[in-house]
Amino acid sequence: MTLFVTALVTGLGLGAMYGLIALGFQITYSVCSRVNFAQGSMVMLGAVLGYVLTQRAGLPVIVAYPLALVGCALMGMLVELLLVRPFAVRGSEAWLMATVAGGILLDNAVMFTFGNEPRSLPSPLVGQTWQIFGTGVYPQQLLIPLVAVGLAVGLHVLFRRTRQGRALLAVVQNPEAARLMGINTTAMISGSFALSAVLAGVAGLLIAPLFSVHSDMGTLFGIKAFAVAILGGMTSASGVMIAGFIYGLVEALVTTYLGSSYTYIVVFALLIAVLAVRPNGLFGTAALRKV
Amino acid sequence: MPVRLNLTRRTVMAGAAALGLLSAVPATAQEDPIKIGLVAALSGQSAKSGEAITRGIMLALDKINGEGGVLGRQLELVSRDDESNPGKGLVAARELVQREGVAALIGGLDTPVSLAIVPFANEAKVPFVGPWAAGTPITKNGAEENYVFRVSAVDEIVDEAITEYLVTKYGAKKPGMILINNPWGESNEKGLLKALEARGMEHAGIEKFESNDVDVVPQLTRLKENGADGLFMVANVAPSAQVVKSLDKMGWDVPIASHWGPAGGRFTELAGVSGEKVHFIQTFLFTDPEHPLFVKLQEMFPEIETLADVTPATGIANAYDSVLLLAAAIEAAGSTEGPAIREAMYGISGVEGVIKTYDTPFTPDNQDALGPNDYLFSQFVDGQIIPLAD
Numbered sequence: 001m002t003l004f005v006t007a008l009v010t011g012l013g014l015g016a017m018y019g020l021i022a023l024g025f026q027i028t029y030s031v032c033s034r035v036n037f038a039q040g041s042m043v044m045l046g047a048v049l050g051y052v053l054t055q056r057a058g059l060p061v062i063v064a065y066p067l068a069l070v071g072c073a074l075m076g077m078l079v080e081l082l083l084v085r086p087f088a089v090r091g092s093e094a095w096l097m098a099t100v101a102g103g104i105l106l107d108n109a110v111m112f113t114f115g116n117e118p119r120s121l122p123s124p125l126v127g128q129t130w131q132i133f134g135t136g137v138y139p140q141q142l143l144i145p146l147v148a149v150g151l152a153v154g155l156h157v158l159f160r161r162t163r164q165g166r167a168l169l170a171v172v173q174n175p176e177a178a179r180l181m182g183i184n185t186t187a188m189i190s191g192s193f194a195l196s197a198v199l200a201g202v203a204g205l206l207i208a209p210l211f212s213v214h215s216d217m218g219t220l221f222g223i224k225a226f227a228v229a230i231l232g233g234m235t236s237a238s239g240v241m242i243a244g245f246i247y248g249l250v251e252a253l254v255t256t257y258l259g260s261s262y263t264y265i266v267v268f269a270l271l272i273a274v275l276a277v278r279p280n281g282l283f284g285t286a287a288l289r290k291v
Numbered sequence: 292m293p294v295r296l297n298l299t300r301r302t303v304m305a306g307a308a309a310l311g312l313l314s315a316v317p318a319t320a321q322e323d324p325i326k327i328g329l330v331a332a333l334s335g336q337s338a339k340s341g342e343a344i345t346r347g348i349m350l351a352l353d354k355i356n357g358e359g360g361v362l363g364r365q366l367e368l369v370s371r372d373d374e375s376n377p378g379k380g381l382v383a384a385r386e387l388v389q390r391e392g393v394a395a396l397i398g399g400l401d402t403p404v405s406l407a408i409v410p411f412a413n414e415a416k417v418p419f420v421g422p423w424a425a426g427t428p429i430t431k432n433g434a435e436e437n438y439v440f441r442v443s444a445v446d447e448i449v450d451e452a453i454t455e456y457l458v459t460k461y462g463a464k465k466p467g468m469i470l471i472n473n474p475w476g477e478s479n480e481k482g483l484l485k486a487l488e489a490r491g492m493e494h495a496g497i498e499k500f501e502s503n504d505v506d507v508v509p510q511l512t513r514l515k516e517n518g519a520d521g522l523f524m525v526a527n528v529a530p531s532a533q534v535v536k537s538l539d540k541m542g543w544d545v546p547i548a549s550h551w552g553p554a555g556g557r558f559t560e561l562a563g564v565s566g567e568k569v570h571f572i573q574t575f576l577f578t579d580p581e582h583p584l585f586v587k588l589q590e591m592f593p594e595i596e597t598l599a600d601v602t603p604a605t606g607i608a609n610a611y612d613s614v615l616l617l618a619a620a621i622e623a624a625g626s627t628e629g630p631a632i633r634e635a636m637y638g639i640s641g642v643e644g645v646i647k648t649y650d651t652p653f654t655p656d657n658q659d660a661l662g663p664n665d666y667l668f669s670q671f672v673d674g675q676i677i678p679l680a681d
Contacts, residue, residue: 002512002516003512003513003516006508006509006512006541007509009508010506010508010509013506014505014506017505111334111335116333116334116335116336116338117336117338117339117556117557118336118528118529118532118556118557118561119557119560119561120532120557120560120561126536129539129540129542131542135508135512135541136539136540136541136542137540138540141540207505210505210506210536211505211533212529212532212533212561214336214529215335216335216336216503217503219503220501220503252506252509255509255510256509256512256513259496259498259510259513260472260498260499260500260509260510261472261499
């Protein structure tokens with residue numbers, strides 16, 4: 001019983017994190033069929049900015065964290081402007097490699113400026129543990145799924161209920177028509193990359209107190225989140241979020257019951273099997289090709 | 292490190308010739324410094340280890356060069372960052388030997404990196420001295436002419452020591468293992484199994500985790516459910532901290548005997564106060580701020596204010612002694628040729644290091660200068676590593 005509850009708590013916490021980062025992939029992919037492969041580095045950037053602003057500049061969290069997220073948004077826009085747009089306008093797929101390279105560049109730039117030692121970002125929510133069915137959890141762990149689901153719902157509302165959201169959807173459906181209707185397509189795409197980076201930044205700030213802050217902390221998250229985005233079907237926000245939870249749970253259950261040696265073998269074999277049966281992911285729909 | 296330059300006509304000519312021929316000039320001119328190459332993690336999670344090794348080497352070079360150098364020549368350090376990456380480490384080692392013409396190589400903290408360099412060092416016949424990485428097969432590499440020496444802990448012996456510690460101090464009967472998933476973890480898995488087998492003891496499981504794993508609770512819960520009454524931990528500082536945080540979350544208070552990973556950084560900042568409960572081995576500790584080497588260290592590196600600023604004293608001491616032993620061997624060999632230095636390594640005696648005085652530290656059957664009697668158990672208290680009180 002303890003084993004199961006432990007796996008559940010760990011899996012849901014990590015799954016929410018993967019889902020949150022994967023939402024970033026989903027947003028830009030929906031808007032312009034492209035993604036920022038430096039998403040893992042955006043996670044790191046959020047955590048590092050949060051650390052620097054609170055621990056070195058001494059700002060209160062309420063000021064520092066929004067500032068850190070603004071930093072992430074700007075970086076997301078920069079990635080789109082410099083690493084995606086120049087290739088996209090020429091119909092080249094080189095943005096794929098360019099964003100990967102951008103992530104490596106950012107990781108190394110942070111290593112030289114922030115320092116090369118892992119540091120700890122304190123949070124009042126990891127001070128003591130709560131006991132749930134015989135296993136302990138930090139309140140911070142419970143905060144992650146809450147924030148992740150909250151943001152997913154918020155995004156849904158943003159898309160469906162606001163003017164900007166609808167404009168974004170219009171761009172998704174038909175960029176040319178949207179442009180003719182007076183919607184600034186370029187700004188919408190840029191905005192989607194900013195939003196994507198902010199989601200990653202939120203994930204970084206949430207995970208940092210449970211982990212340590214260092215320049216390559218986001219790499220593995222970025223890779224797993226991309227797997228989650230694919231599993232969820234890339235186009236469906238709720239699908240991606242659910243895929244995140246599934247991935248996290250399977251990972252934790254395999255580790256708990258089969259042992260950690262099997263985690264990656266089983267998880268990725270399952271992922272391949274799922275994609276073989278459902279090439280568009282669990283919740284994705286096949287893209288319509290109009291002739 | 293200031294290298295003294297005597298600007299005689301000969302050096303100027305030699306310099307000009309060197310410029311003209313670039314690296315093709317053989318390092319035979321008596322005035323040329325003897326280069327010692329360092330391949331270690333100078334950046335990334337284990338950067339503090341590279342810093343400590345560099346400091347130890349600098350201290351030794353300062354002493355040796357101050358006393359007139361080796362074979363009448365100054366010693367010079369050439370460093371390369373391996374970023375804890377075996378591929379990069381091997382490329383760096385090659386470059387140091389082939390382009391820089393180093394007389395010997397010194398390694399870093401990462402066992403996988405050292406293991407990548409070992410075959411190259413043996414093939415190129417360049418002595419490779421390890422001041423940190425503890426993987427058993429680094430020195431026990433099966434080469435007929437083994438050029439790899441070590442002034443550091445050895446996994447096999449550490450595993451024996453931490454097993455003995457858990458058994459005698461905590462009466463552990465069924466300890467569990469939580470090991471990093473890399474060759475270093477594997478090396479210790481073998482060593483720990485051997486140590487347990489020798490005592491006819493069983494274990495509560497062998498769990499592995501990745502260096503970027505956030506939550507190790509599932510692995511630890513398995514060990515707990517299997518009745519582990521003690522833990523062996525083998526991982527570098529950041530992942531070790533994740534183990535301690537996960538134990539905290541579970542509320543599981545269990546004795547932990549660790550390899551020396553936690554010493555590589557700000558362990559208690561990362562792990563919280565529970566990090567103080569981890570007991571780990573070291574080969575050397577500064578306990579007295581009046582220690583002559585510590586005073587010297589402060590002179591050379593003014594940023595070191597207290598003992599707490601030299602967290603991995605082990606790295607400094609091992610590297611310091613490594614260079615003293617190498618210098619003694621080069622002097623005795625009367626040459627910077629690899630095979631001659633290697634032969635001379637076996638004849639070293641009376642070298643006064645900071646860890647101990649070395650008399651015949653190496654034989655062809657044992658290329659490790661330190662043994663179980665040179666290990667100390669220690670823990671973090673207020674961010675500083677101190678020896679454990681008995």
